[in-house]
């Protein structure tokens with residue numbers, strides 16, 4: 001009884017700790033800039049809607065429209081998530097169900113790239129993208145990031161855990177490789193796919209360094225990366241516009257949260273029971 | 277419907293041989309059961325017939341045509357798997373109609389066939405459910421439905437009942453038999469359960485270590501087992517196999533410490549040689565004037581009959597007596613008689629049956 005109480009209060013404390021910056025952002029976003037000079041009020045103010053309207057409407061002077069940045073982020077996150085899922089599903093399917101030369105080697109290669117963080121290959125990837133004249137486009141935000149060892153690995157495990165007699169039954173029924181993929185493998189994999197979609201969407205949304213390196217044109221700025229510019233723009237006033245910066249930050253947080261909440265049930269099931 | 281012929285079909289996995297060259301003819305409409313212990317190659321043989329595995333050698337003919345190079349779906353066969361292998365994400369109705377849709381049959385024809393199978397197997401209340409919401413027996417029935425809607429030339433069953441409990445197994449066994457009566461489709465059925473094999477088979481094929489030991493009707497195989505292996509595999513409990521010797525004149529068989537038994541067919545060629553003597557548990561009959569004395573070690577009652585585990589000389593054997601109460605107790609000695617027509621002799625080395 002006592003242990004449980006201890007554990008609960010511990011969890012509560014951690015949750016509060018995590019929520020604190022969010023609360024601070026909410027407070028800053030709901031006050032007038034004058035209220036934020038040198039202090040942070042304890043309670044939220046009443047200017048949240050007003051600030052939201054300002055940010056989404058006019059934006060901050062000297063920086064691209066927040067709405068546009070949100071749109072760019074959405075394109076990038078969706079593109080990366082869908083691209084990763086497509087590639088990973090197809091390669092996992094190939095590795096599990098087709099016998100081709102060096103099949104195992106191919107899988108080990110994919111798997112070993114799991115060890116390499118994205119940043120390690122920034123330089124060569126940048127060179128290649130520049131060589132292909134991809135810089136400053138949606139393509140460069142998405143295409144170089146859509147290979148995923150994690151997703152390939154998880155889906156391979158999923159396909160490998162499906163009973164082999166399912167494939168036998170499909171072959172007896174006259175389903176070819178693509179029909180088995182579309183009619184059986186894909187629908188059966190929808191839980192892990194949903195979970196992976198959430199993970200990869202958040203991953204794509206939170207990309208910072210790569211968009212910063214490859215897009216200099218403000219038309220392609222994403223909101224996470226644009227935040228930096230916003231802070232510069234916001235603090236260049238005599239009265240720093242922390243209210244608007246924080247409103248934008250809150251807006252930037254929303255879509256990943258929304259995706260996670262909407263797919264929560266699938267997400268948890270997909271990560272816990274890989275079986276089916 | 278069609279005939280099935282196998283000519284010298286064999287299968288190797290790497291260096292290991294799973295099936296030695298095997299030939300078998302199955303007549304049109306026949307129900308053949310492949311039976312044998314685990315790992316003897318039954319599934320391998322069945323999967324080669326289905327086309328899911330390609331033979332390392334030999335030829336498979338269905339309806340007279342060689343199908344070695346054909347895809348499974350082109351062979352016009354339906355198969356029922358041990359774990360049912362229903363599509364978990366499709367409803368029962370979709371499971372039934374999937375193969376027909378892939379074959380691009382007309383919608384009316386698909387509906388007709390599915391409705392027919394649904395009627396035949398009583399699946400009406402289950403149509404909208406997913407396989408995960410069905411009991412084992414229901415899944416089994418859907419799996420059979422999925423096979424029969426295709427109206428194939430040949431049915432293959434791979435241990436379809438082994439995941440069911442004993443009562444349901446008996447029930448489904450009868451259903452399968454009735455289904456075969458109604459449809460008359462040529463069927464190859466794999467099982468390791470000898471009761472299933474004996475009751476379902478028109479002809480049974482007993483396999484061991486990747487070889488066919490014997491092919492015959494259940495009655496033939498039971499009455500005249502071709503080898504000591506078959507004798508020891510069939511029957512519950514199976515035939516007693518005793519180490520024995522043919523007498524010097526070739527007219528009697530001798531089990532150590534026991535009285536000689538006269539042979540109905542003398543074996544002069546084997547005089548003095550070691551043999552295996554096979555005796556069905558019901559061939560040993562208690563008789564006060566009996567020739568053998570046995571010691572009872574254990575008595576098991578099965579309700580209508582009793583199994584007596586007894587020592588005969590230095591060896592052990594089982595007697596089956598049709599009686600409800602035992603006049604004997606464990607530790608008693610008992611005289612039994614052995615009918616000379618009930619003797620089975622097998623070569624001690626090869627296990628082959630000796631003519632009698």
Ligand SMILES: Nc1ncnc2c1ncn2[C@@H]1O[C@H](COP(=O)(O)OP(=O)(O)OP(=O)(O)O)[C@@H](O)[C@H]1O
Pocket residue numbers: 289293294312313314315316317318319320321468
């Ligand atoms: N894909 C495979 N690779 C290697 N060996 C295999 C393969 N499939 C089967 N075998 C071997 O072939 C032999 C026969 O296997 P099979 O599955 O036909 O046995 P079975 O008679 O069906 O047994 P059970 O009653 O257990 O199903 C076994 O020794 C098995 O280990």
Ligand SMILES: [Mg+2]
Pocket residue numbers: 318319320434
């Ligand atoms: Mg098997």
